[in-house]
Amino acid sequence: GQQVMQIPQYQHVQEGEDFTTYCNSSTTLSNIQWYKQRPGGHPVFLIQLVKSGEVKKQKRLTFQFGEAKKNSSLHITATQTTDVGTYFCARDGSGGSNYKLTFGKGTLLTVNP
Amino acid sequence: DGGITQSPKYLFRKEGQNVTLSCEQNLNHDAMYWYRQDPGQGLRLIYYSQIVNDFQKGDIAEGYSVSREKKESFPLTVTSAQKNPTAFYLCASSRGLGIDEQFFGPGTRLTVL
Numbered sequence: 001g002q003q004v005m006q007i008p009q010y011q012h013v014q015e016g017e018d019f020t021t022y023c024n025s026s027t028t029l030s031n032i033q034w035y036k037q038r039p040g041g042h043p044v045f046l047i048q049l050v051k052s053g054e055v056k057k058q059k060r061l062t063f064q065f066g067e068a069k070k071n072s073s074l075h076i077t078a079t080q081t082t083d084v085g086t087y088f089c090a091r092d093g094s095g096g097s098n099y100k101l102t103f104g105k106g107t108l109l110t111v112n113p
Numbered sequence: 114d115g116g117i118t119q120s121p122k123y124l125f126r127k128e129g130q131n132v133t134l135s136c137e138q139n140l141n142h143d144a145m146y147w148y149r150q151d152p153g154q155g156l157r158l159i160y161y162s163q164i165v166n167d168f169q170k171g172d173i174a175e176g177y178s179v180s181r182e183k184k185e186s187f188p189l190t191v192t193s194a195q196k197n198p199t200a201f202y203l204c205a206s207s208r209g210l211g212i213d214e215q216f217f218g219p220g221t222r223l224t225v226l
Binding site: 006009030031033041042043044045048088092100101102103104105106108 | 203
């Protein structure tokens with residue numbers, strides 16, 4: 001199947017530092033979704049990006065979709081301990097199926113207070 | 114209160130036994146999904162269903178079976194043929210109309226002894 005690569009796999013920051021995770025695909029994406037999973041919890045939808053070059057903000061979170069629609073990023077400004085968790089990107093399905101998502105392996109963010 | 118429920122939260126079984134994990138949603142969603150999550154891994158799709166009485170294999174369907182007799186319910190059976198069944202199992206649903214955000218249940222952590 002078609003995959004997405006997420007980097008880094010782990011990131012540890014001091015509270016107040018910024019954080020960025022990247023999601024890369026070798027093929028063009030029709031859209032990309034981002035999810036957050038708190039430790040011991042379940043993934044929760046954050047956002048969906050559809051347009052080339054799109055930038056969306058949610059408070060301290062900034063999501064970008066690359067111009068070529070092959071990569072995306074999530075940037076958190078001034079991290080807080082509540083940001084701890086694993087951030088996943090998910091790409092649209094392959095093979096003509098519009099219902100499948102393929103998830104990246106995620107970036108685990110830990111924040112030192 | 115709308116959402117997805119999975120039960121039980123923790124499940125222990127002896128090797129060689131089949132076990133069925135339940136998933137119920139009252140969101141009136143057409144599409145439902147089962148994922149498996151292993152430590153440090155992303156979510157891997159086991160089975161998905163776009164509509165009642167229809168389902169398709171995901172990326173790791175071997176050793177699993179599902180049914181979709183009702184719109185609200187999508188139970189997953191982990192059979193004795195699954196070689197490494199110990200994992201965290203997540204059920205999700207979406208409206209099913211194109212690429213849509215997925216809503217996840219709280220998950221069932223299955224341990225096979």
